[in-house]
Amino acid sequence: MSRSASVAGGPGAARLAAAALPLALALLLAAVPLFGLGPNVIRLLFVTLVWVTTSVAWNILGGITGQVSFGFAVFYGLGAYTAALLIRGGTPPLLAFLAAGAVATVASLVVGIPTFRLRGPYFAIATIGVSEAVRVTMNNLAFTGGASGYRIVERVPFNQMTHYYSALALAALAIAVSILVVRSKFGLGLMAVREDEDAAADLGLNPFKYKLLAHALAAALTGMAGGVFARYAGFIHPGGVFAFNTSVSILLMPVIGGLGTVWGPVIGGLIYGTVQEQLVAAFPNLHLLLYGSLLIVIILFEPKGIVGLVGRLARWAAGSRRQAVPVAARGASTGTGVES
Amino acid sequence: MSTQRARPRPLRRLGLVALATGLLVALTACGGGAPSGSSGATGSSGSSGAAPQGGAAQGGGAAGGGEVIKIGVVLPTSGREAKPGTYQWEGIQLAIKQVNDKGGVSVGGKKMKIEPVFYDDESDQAKSASLVERAMTADKVVAVIGGYSTALGQAESVMPDRYQVPWITPGAAASTIFSQGYQWTFGTLTPVSELGYTTGKFLGWLVDQGKLQKGLKIAMVLENTDHGVDYGNGIEQWLKENPGYFTVVFKENFELGAPDFSGLLQKVKNAGADIFLSDAHLQDYITMHRQYVQAGLYHQMVSYGARGPEKDARDALGDAVTGIFAGIWWSKNLPYPQVKKFIEDYKAAYGREPDSWYAATAYDAVRALVTAIEQAGSLDKTAIRDALRKVELKDSLLPGQVLKFEANGQLKAPFVIVQNKPGGKVDIVYPADAATGEVIAPIPKK
Numbered sequence: 001m002s003r004s005a006s007v008a009g010g011p012g013a014a015r016l017a018a019a020a021l022p023l024a025l026a027l028l029l030a031a032v033p034l035f036g037l038g039p040n041v042i043r044l045l046f047v048t049l050v051w052v053t054t055s056v057a058w059n060i061l062g063g064i065t066g067q068v069s070f071g072f073a074v075f076y077g078l079g080a081y082t083a084a085l086l087i088r089g090g091t092p093p094l095l096a097f098l099a100a101g102a103v104a105t106v107a108s109l110v111v112g113i114p115t116f117r118l119r120g121p122y123f124a125i126a127t128i129g130v131s132e133a134v135r136v137t138m139n140n141l142a143f144t145g146g147a148s149g150y151r152i153v154e155r156v157p158f159n160q161m162t163h164y165y166s167a168l169a170l171a172a173l174a175i176a177v178s179i180l181v182v183r184s185k186f187g188l189g190l191m192a193v194r195e196d197e198d199a200a201a202d203l204g205l206n207p208f209k210y211k212l213l214a215h216a217l218a219a220a221l222t223g224m225a226g227g228v229f230a231r232y233a234g235f236i237h238p239g240g241v242f243a244f245n246t247s248v249s250i251l252l253m254p255v256i257g258g259l260g261t262v263w264g265p266v267i268g269g270l271i272y273g274t275v276q277e278q279l280v281a282a283f284p285n286l287h288l289l290l291y292g293s294l295l296i297v298i299i300l301f302e303p304k305g306i307v308g309l310v311g312r313l314a315r316w317a318a319g320s321r322r323q324a325v326p327v328a329a330r331g332a333s334t335g336t337g338v339e340s
Numbered sequence: 341m342s343t344q345r346a347r348p349r350p351l352r353r354l355g356l357v358a359l360a361t362g363l364l365v366a367l368t369a370c371g372g373g374a375p376s377g378s379s380g381a382t383g384s385s386g387s388s389g390a391a392p393q394g395g396a397a398q399g400g401g402a403a404g405g406g407e408v409i410k411i412g413v414v415l416p417t418s419g420r421e422a423k424p425g426t427y428q429w430e431g432i433q434l435a436i437k438q439v440n441d442k443g444g445v446s447v448g449g450k451k452m453k454i455e456p457v458f459y460d461d462e463s464d465q466a467k468s469a470s471l472v473e474r475a476m477t478a479d480k481v482v483a484v485i486g487g488y489s490t491a492l493g494q495a496e497s498v499m500p501d502r503y504q505v506p507w508i509t510p511g512a513a514a515s516t517i518f519s520q521g522y523q524w525t526f527g528t529l530t531p532v533s534e535l536g537y538t539t540g541k542f543l544g545w546l547v548d549q550g551k552l553q554k555g556l557k558i559a560m561v562l563e564n565t566d567h568g569v570d571y572g573n574g575i576e577q578w579l580k581e582n583p584g585y586f587t588v589v590f591k592e593n594f595e596l597g598a599p600d601f602s603g604l605l606q607k608v609k610n611a612g613a614d615i616f617l618s619d620a621h622l623q624d625y626i627t628m629h630r631q632y633v634q635a636g637l638y639h640q641m642v643s644y645g646a647r648g649p650e651k652d653a654r655d656a657l658g659d660a661v662t663g664i665f666a667g668i669w670w671s672k673n674l675p676y677p678q679v680k681k682f683i684e685d686y687k688a689a690y691g692r693e694p695d696s697w698y699a700a701t702a703y704d705a706v707r708a709l710v711t712a713i714e715q716a717g718s719l720d721k722t723a724i725r726d727a728l729r730k731v732e733l734k735d736s737l738l739p740g741q742v743l744k745f746e747a748n749g750q751l752k753a754p755f756v757i758v759q760n761k762p763g764g765k766v767d768i769v770y771p772a773d774a775a776t777g778e779v780i781a782p783i784p785k786k
Contacts, residue, residue, distance in 0.1 A: 039503070040478035047470075139564060139595055147564040147596060149465070149494055151520070158502045233469060234498035237491070239596075240466040280467055281474060284418055284460040 022175070022263075029168055033161060042160050048273025049167035050229045055253035055269035056174040057221035060181055062251065063260035065214040066194030067116075071127030072222050072250045074111065074134045075104035077241035079223025080230035081144055084152045087231055093166070097227040104223020105216045112215040116208055119197070128244070135242035149237030152230060163232045170228055174221045178262050181217070190214050194260070222250070249276075252291065256298060258307030267306050408455040409445055409719060411436075411709065412475030414486030414496065415511075419463025420597050420623055423652055424698045425488050428510055431699030432456065432485060434689050435706035445710050448717045454710070457481055465495040472496045476503040482719050485705050487512040488698070489621055490532070490567040491596065500524035506725045508709060510702035514566035518748040526728055526749040528669075528701045528708065528738070532567050532619075535646055535667045536574020538755040539617065542667070542770045543641065544578065544585050551781040552640060559590040559613035559639070561604055561628075563620055568593060571619035571645055589613050594628075596621065601628045605635050619645040626656050633660045640782030641665065649758050649766040651695045663783030665759040665769065670697035670738055673768045673776045674756070678735045700737045708733050708743055739774070 032045065054076060061067050079100035086096035115126040139147040181187040192200040193207045200207050230236045240246070253272045258264020272291075279287035302309045413432055416425035436454045439445060444453040457479045461468035468486070475481050476499055483506040487493030493512020500507035501522050509517070513529035546552040560575065562568030572591065579586060590611035594604050605628070608616060616639040620628055625644040632642075641663075647653070648666025672683055672693060682703065686694050694700060709724075712731050716723035733743035739754045746752050757770035759779060767777030 038477060040474055043470075043473055043477065136595070140593070146593075148514075148516070148566040148569070149491070151494075151498070151516070153520070233466070233495075234502070235465075235469065235495050237465055237495070239491075240464070240495075277470070277474075280462075281459055281471060284462045284467075 026172060032164065039160055042164050044274060044277050046160075046164050046167045046232060047229075047277060048270055049164075049171040050225050051249070051253060051273040052171045052266055052269030053167070053174040053225040053228075054222050054250045055257065055265040055272070056171070056178050057218040057225070058250050059218075059254040059259065059261075059265040060178060060190075060221075061211075061214045061218040063254050063265065064182060064187060064194065065190040065211055066260075067211055067214070068124045068251070069127040069215075070124055070244070070247050070251065071111065071131035072218070073242050073244065073246040074131050075107060075219040075222040076226040076229075076246055076250065077134070077138065077236075077238065078107050079104045079226030080236050080241045081138070081150065081226075082223070083227030084150050084230045084236055085144070087154060088150075088152055090155075093231055096231075097166070097170070097224045100227030101220040101224040104219040104226070107223075108215045108219030109212065112212045116211045116215070128247075131242070131244060131247055135238050135244075138238035138242055145237070147238060149235055149240075151235050152233075154231075163228070166228050166231070170221075170224055174225075175262070175266060177217065177221065178265070182262055186210075186213070191260075252295065254305070255295060256305055258305030259303070261304070261307045264305045264307040271306070407450075407452055409447070409452050409713065410455050410457055410479060410481045411706075412472065412479060412481035412484035412486070413456050413458045414461050414468060414471045414475060414484060415458075415488055416463040416468075416492065417460045419461075421463040421489055421492070421621070423650075423695075424511065424622055425460075425463070427695055427698035428488050428702035429458065430686070430690055431510075431694070431702035432706050434686060434699070435703045435710075437689070438685070439706070439710055446714050447719060454706075461486075461492060463492065465492055468492040469495040469498060472499045472507070473503070476500075476505040481505065482713065482721060482724060483508065483709055485510060485702065485709065490514040490517070491565055493517055493527075494566070497522065497525055504725075505721055506709070506712075506728055508705045508728075510705040511698070513570075513750070515570050516566045518750040522749065524725055526708075526745050528705045528743065528751050530669060530751055530753050530755060532570035532646075533574035533577070534752070535755055536571040536576075536619075537578050538574075538667050538757065539571075539643060539645075540575045540578025540582070540586075542665070542757045543615065544582055545770060545772075546641070546779065546781045547585055551779065554585060556586050556614040556640065557589040557612065558586050558615045558617060559608045559611045560588055560592075561601075561608065561616075561618045561620075562591070562593050563596045563624065564593040565596055567621075568619045575617065586615065594624075597624065599627070600631070602631050602635065605631055605637060609635060609637055613639065615639055615641045617643050617645075620647055622647050622650055622652065625650075626653050629653070629657055629660065629664070633657070638783075638785055642783065643667070646697070649696050649760055654760070654764055659762065661760050662762050663760060663780055665757055665779075667755045667757050668697045669753070669755065670700035671756050671758050671766070671768050673758070673766065674737070674739060674774070675776075676737070676741055678741075679737050682737055704733065704737055704743055707736075708745075 032042065054072065058072055061069055082100040082103040083096040086099055087093055111130050115123055115130065118126050138144060144150050181190070189205050189210050192203065192205060193210050197207045226241060249272065253268035254265035255268065256271060257266065257268025276287060279290065298305055413429065415429050416422055417429055436456055440453045444451040457475055459471040459475065461471050472484055472486055475484050485508050487496045487509035488511025490512045493509045494514065494517055496507065497517045501524050504524060506524050506526065508526040508528065510528045513527060513532045515531055515533060517525065518527065543552065547554050560572060562572045579588065590608060590613055592604060592607065594601060618628060625647040629644065643665050646666060646668055648664045653661050672679065682700065683693055686699060708728065708731050711733060712724050712727035715730070716727040729745060731745065735741065736743035739756050743751060756768050756774060758766050759769045761767055761777060768774050769777060769779035
């Protein structure tokens, strides 16, 4: 596995930074109440952490396994509705979130078993179709409120920090799962499927099974994220949580941050979550153009996203640009391993 | 793992560009378009989304560095609901300008000007709720006016009680918003179920007048939202209380914002009904009626709920909208002096008359809030909320001329039924004592 850890200071320093930075970030985020931040900042952080979770989750299937799905709104929405129904029924939120993940997992199998018979763009198109079908179904499902939406009524008073810590814990779980996956034999199998499905099968792997498992894992995390979001929003509707642009947003973040990497989707989620909130308020509609332009620039010039760009800049700063060229080029082939 | 490929192959790069372009198109499409006549994107404090001609709102907007009262405004001025949202924003700006031009709001003996903090929610429910939350938590507003339409208002309505900031919706009327026991939620629209009930009453009155026969068949198509549910319930309630007048032979829901209603209209045709009642928002009304005409449908009476007299529909469909009747919360034909003055002021500010009811309910929302702040005598949100509960605006623009919130926070004023007449004219045709023209019933076959 190629790990382009050749940042300034050598591999040792890079490893130390790779371990210390996430820990510092986690501690910083956990200590948020100490900073006396206002509810608007906490809201921003909450939304960002939910996006980080979905971004990391999608990356397990799209980045590490190489299966581009436009249908993750299905799992996000099902998770949101499952949690909403259970919480309104009096189920403790933690159990409701777990149930949200379980329902999304089952849905991933229902979606995955037929669609993973398809490959490449055909799979991607099929996921769009499934997503749209689920949205229309939910629009007409009476017990979830149909297109009118569903209101989550909790007996306990609203406590923003509870929601924030739920999102933080879930994001940490998603990142931990992502790290475990890329460091495991299972992760190697997923990458083998991404690189060449037929060659992987020749080596004795069952690509269908690997894709299905990656899909299930990603769906479980996405479903839980949907549940955490629904509890905070207090009101959900199919046109929002099942919307095609929700799927596109989920896909966009790992692309921005760095597909197939561990930290790329985290960075993508952090950027998308924070920047999007500000842009939506300041420049409605224009933010879509900005994202689109950013996406084109990234895909054209830095397919490994921000993580790739940072790596490239670090190598340049270290004065080893000449040696770095093959590494950068290797990274640009969208699937030559996992960077941190 | 293989690391042999040094550079992306041209085909792969081409594929990536195609993917990126596709995503760009998808993202842009998801965002909807800005309406004509609106500048679309707007920023925050005091910035204008749809700046009126002559800078009406800005003229009296911020207080030039002095102490101001900040009011959050969250409405769609882009996306599917852009037109009505823009009209409501115009009504709000006009009301604020008039208050500011008179020196501002009297708060404990001190005059303070109003500064709107405006956000365009792009007709997106999630953004709508998020922006209301932002206004309430970050912008230090004393109240928020927002929520056109029901769908957007429902999402927003979660926030007022959570952050204990008064919220007045001038464009959402579904009963589900006002039946939650919320304490900080107010609305200047009479419930949609009353709209349905008044529609039934109007049709019954036409039978009593000998203009329609008794026992006619009704086909009902309702948007699949709480708005549609309430409208249908209102009609059915009247039919239940008045048996024998009409029979519902067809009832089906349709998706809000659907691009095509031809299948649904074919079913309506097959139902052989005499009266066609639809509950639709502006864009759906225009799309549906265009397809209605194309399908060669005819009914003795046609209504699209609270939509019908809009200029946009007339511009899009011409004389095809003649005869359509609508139950609306306000009409420019109401014979009150304050209505006439409002129309003059609106025309002076924007160069055109208000289109349908949208601006009026928003205008009165500001006036109710200003009255409440003055009565509260402070900017304390609880005091403002308590004052809103007691507000009685006796020169309201709305039918009945009195704006007073019920215990659930919602207004209960009468509806007026208007009908499109040839040549772009719109008349109030019901109730009879407010009528400005004779009702055309049944609509003549073309």
